[in-house]
Amino acid sequence: xxxxxxxxxxxxxxxxxxxxxxxxxxxxxxxxxxxxxxxxxxxxxxxxxxxxxxxxxxxxxxxxxxxxxxxxxxxxxxxxxxxxxxxxxxxxxxxxxxxxxxxxxxxxxxxxxxxxxxxxxxxxxxxxxxxxxxxxxxxxxxxxxxxxxxxxxxxxxxxxxxxxxxxxxxxxxxxxxxxxxxxxxxxxxxxxxxxxxxxxxxxxxxxxxxxxxxxxxxxxxxxxxxxxxxxxxxxxxxxxxxxxxxxxxxxxxxxxxxxxxxxxxxxxxxx
Numbered sequence: 001x002x003x004x005x006x007x008x009x010x011x012x013x014x015x016x017x018x019x020x021x022x023x024x025x026x027x028x029x030x031x032x033x034x035x036x037x038x039x040x041x042x043x044x045x046x047x048x049x050x051x052x053x054x055x056x057x058x059x060x061x062x063x064x065x066x067x068x069x070x071x072x073x074x075x076x077x078x079x080x081x082x083x084x085x086x087x088x089x090x091x092x093x094x095x096x097x098x099x100x101x102x103x104x105x106x107x108x109x110x111x112x113x114x115x116x117x118x119x120x121x122x123x124x125x126x127x128x129x130x131x132x133x134x135x136x137x138x139x140x141x142x143x144x145x146x147x148x149x150x151x152x153x154x155x156x157x158x159x160x161x162x163x164x165x166x167x168x169x170x171x172x173x174x175x176x177x178x179x180x181x182x183x184x185x186x187x188x189x190x191x192x193x194x195x196x197x198x199x200x201x202x203x204x205x206x207x208x209x210x211x212x213x214x215x216x217x218x219x220x221x222x223x224x225x226x227x228x229x230x231x232x233x234x235x236x237x238x239x240x241x242x243x244x245x246x247x248x249x250x251x252x253x254x255x256x257x258x259x260x261x262x263x264x265x266x267x268x269x270x271x
Contacts, residue, residue, distance in 0.1 A: 008057045008107040010072050013098035014148055017141040017226055018043070023090040023129050029081025037077045042091040044071040045140070047111075047122050050085035054078075054108065061108045066115045068147070069108045088122045090140060103148040117174045118143060134228045138237070141226075142219075149173055162199050164189040172212055176219055177239050182208045216240070217253045224261035231258045 021042055028035055029052070037044070045068070052063040055078040056071060063069075063079075071077055079085075111118050125139040167189040172180060185208065186196040200208050216238040223234045232243060235258075240246035250258040 008059055008061070009104040010070065010107065011098045011102050012043075012070065012072075012105050012144065012148065013095040013102060014141070014144055015098075016095055017137040018090075018092035018094050018144070020125070020129060020133070020136055020140065021091045021093060023126050023136070023140075024088075025126075026087050026089045027084065028079065029083050029085040033081050035079045035081075037079070038075065039073055039091060041073050041093070043073060043094055044077070045069070045090045045092060045144075047088040047119060049087055050081070050083075052082055052085055053080040055080070056107055059107075063108075064110070066111050067108055068111055068118060070105055070144075070147075071107065088119075088126065090122070090125065092140065105147055109147060114146070114174060118146070121146075132233075135233060138223055138227050138229060146173060161203055164191050164196065165199050165203055168196060168200075168208070169211075172215055176216060177237050180212050180239065213249060214253070217250060220246075220250060220258065221254070221261060224258055234258070 026046075029050075047068045048063050049065050050063065051065065054061045054063050054069060056075060061069075121139045121143040125136040125143070128139070129136040168185055171185060171188055182196070183193050186193045189196065191199070197208055200206060200211060204211060206214070220234050220238045223229055223237060224231070229237075231246070235241075235243055235246040238246075240249070247257055250256075250261075254261070
């Protein structure tokens with residue numbers, strides 16, 4: 001789970017994928033132990049591999065390996081290093097305004113057990129930024145939406161969701177591109193196959209398999225309608241290795257083939 005080392009929070013507009021101005025590996029702390037930055041029109045996303053300090057918004061926030069920070073445009077920052085310091089960074093454009101009800105993100109989060117997934121998405125965006133920029137944008141968007149989704153999950157207790165259901169939902173979201181068997185999912189959250197199924201039907205009104213399918217198709221819908229990624233690239237990103245199976249599942253849910261999803265004729269599920 002993502003812990004919050006910072007009480008400073010920003011409202012982040014995530015209704016569209018980010019545009020990447022720059023992405024790479026930053027190395028600091030050799031020539032100088034202190035750096036000051038202020039990007040006038042870019043958000044700054046960092047995934048840290050070192051210990052130090054970030055001063056932002058009048059607060060000093062500890063930096064540690066496995067933490068991720070997000071700083072909005074026109075915000076002064078000061079970094080203090082303890083020697084050579086390496087991190088992944090992305091400078092991105094987001095929309096100027098956020099929709100009502102948008103999720104707020106802390107300035108600094110501890111990735112915890114989610115670190116491998118978050119690092120993978122960040123690294124994929126870096127690897128494909130030049131060759132497949134739309135894929136890079138989609139990966140960073142997925143990363144940011146994941147961070148936002150984990151903030152929403154903090155309020156699931158108010159909805160009365162069973163802890164195992166919350167854990168299963170989080171696992172589905174972070175491993176949507178992988179094979180997801182119900183038995184393996186149940187084992188991962190410490191329940192029997194049948195118990196997890198009963199909880200999903202009682203609390204979410206659906207089966208585990210149907211929930212996974214709906215989440216895969218919803219993610220595919222976003223990628224196909226909000227990026228220029230081709231169908232053959234989107235399918236494995238939502239867990240399908242076979243294009244025919246992907247086409248069949250998408251058509252069953254939306255009534256059209258995935259190749260038509262970006263043409264303004266998307267219908268509602270079941271419509």
